[in-house]
Amino acid sequence: MSVVHVDAQGGAYPIHIAAGRLAQLADTVPADTSAIAIVTNPTVAALYLAPVQEALAAAGKPIHVIELPDGEAYKNWESLNLIFDALLGAHLDRKALIVALGGGVIGDMAGFAAACFMRGVRFVQVPTTLLAQVDSSVGGKTAINHPLGKNMVGAFYQPIAVEVDTEVLKTLPAREISAGLAEVIKYGMIYDLDFFDWCEEQVGPMRTLEQEQIVYAIRRSCEVKAEVVSQDERESGLRAILNFGHTFGHAIESGMGYGQWLHGEAVGCGMIMAAELSALVCGLPAQDVARIKALVQASGCPINPPQWPAERWLELMQVDKKNEGGQLRFVLLDKLGHAKVQAVAPDVVRQVLARFTTVEQE
Template identity: 75%
Template sequence: MTTVQVSTPGGAYPIHVGAGRLDRLAESIPADATAIAVVTNPKVAALYGDRVRDALAATGKQVFFIELPDGEAFKDWQTLNLIFDALLQNRLDRKAVLVALGGGVIGDMCGFAAASYMRGIRFVQVPTTLLAQVDSSVGGKTAINHPLGKNMIGAFYQPIAVEIDTDVLTTLPAREISAGLAEVIKYGMIIDAKFFDWCVANVAGLRTLEPQAITYAIQRSCELKAQVVSQDERESGLRAILNFGHTFGHAIESGLGYGEWLHGEAVGCGMVQAAQLSALTQGLSLQSVRRIRTLVQEIGCPVNPPELGTERWIELMQVDKKTEGGQLRFVLLPEIGQACVGVVPQEALSKVLEPDTASATA
């Protein structure tokens, strides 16, 4: 097991990465907890529910399970209320602890419920998808979607621990692994050029979940995200670079309907578009654009965006948390390993959004 430490004004906590961490969840439950509520979905519960229940029984606390419908399409107010209903019906108090057992949707909703219930109770992240392990479980972003925009309603609220069991990845379909790897390679693009090079060299091992490769990828991704979040918990500046590719990606998810593309697939494609935009506005070399596109393709993510129409693209992107005063702001790369946030000329954006001209920067 390795441990990555996160330290923010909202709380300091460990990220434990290793095989068999599901069996040691009791270690992350505070001694004064009065009850434990595990928030999950039927698919994850069928795989790991009994194992998690047995692990948490070692605390001597009462353990409840709350199952939510599976999928991004259910990341909304109605589903969030199912958590509150169960907490109130079982009379859980302020010393109860929530456990988010699932992917990013479960983690985001459980975290938002923890931030809101009785004005804030403790929770533990137990991510079961690669994408959640390297991204959404770390940093305290919690949210639900609105029909007009993804993750627009939520709170910054840190967990008390993140437990990453690398064994659970073996039950994921290949498409989910690819989606998670999109967030892994993102860290190399925006912060660590050497890590990008490492991902290029080890892409085959990452896709097949070679134990040493995938464990290092998770550990390094968490280290890099912790580094950014510790400096800027509430995304007032530096943390915005973690959204590289996300302005395009969120537009894809909203435009096609939540769940049509996986979040990581949309982000992977969005990173290619953001690289093309960087070439037009920041001087990113065409060789670097091609390297990014090739790596996104090699991890198994789409590199060709859906044809939504330029006006629709811009309409969807206007509902983005980086938009200020009506101006779209994008995360851009002057070079691989460095990122900045800025406004771009409309002409450059239009070129990226028009399929015929975007291919010129690919």
């Protein structure tokens, strides 16, 4: 088993990475837990609820199951209130433990509910998608979407553990694997050039879930995110680099309607757009832009964005947490393996958008 330690100001906790880890979930239940609430959705429940309930039963605590509708479109106030309704209806108290069993949507909503219920109860992340395993389950970002912007209502709230079972990836559609790989390769682009080189060589085995490659990809991704979060938990500086490609990506998600593109697909395409912007603003070499595009494509993500007028893009990107004082701010690369956040004038953004308005869609 691989273990990555996160040492954030809001709490230190382990990330356990192993095949068959679901069977060991009782180990993560604190002794003083009064009850366990599993938050999941029907898709995940059909596959993993029974074994997770069986594993957690070994802790000897009452178990409640809360099923939410499946999909990014349901990451909203209504679904969040379903969690609160169930927790209050079961008379759970401050010693309750919430277990988030699912992908990023479930993890974000269960974590946000944990942050709010009784002003904060403990929770464990059990991510069942590759994207959640390498990104959203780590670092304590919890949120719901608002019609005007993605993840605009939420809290920084750390779990007490993240339990990654690599076996669950075998039930994912290929599209979900590709979406997760977008976040994996991002870490190489922004922070670790050696890892980017490795991803170029191993993208094929990662897509087919070869055990050695996928375990290393998950571990290194978690290590990089843990390093960044430990230095900047609340995204006041360094942590913002984790949003490379996300300004464009979130615009795609909200503009298309949540759930039309998977988050990782939108981020993958957004990283290509951000690389082009980096070339214009920071002088990122053309060959590095080409490498980024090639790796995104090799991971299986879309490489051509929606064909919207520039003003539509700018309107969507106005609702972004990195923006300050009305200025659009982007994560840019001055070289592969090193990122920074910089304000960019709308006219410069329009120049880059113009490069994507005449491409043929896949």
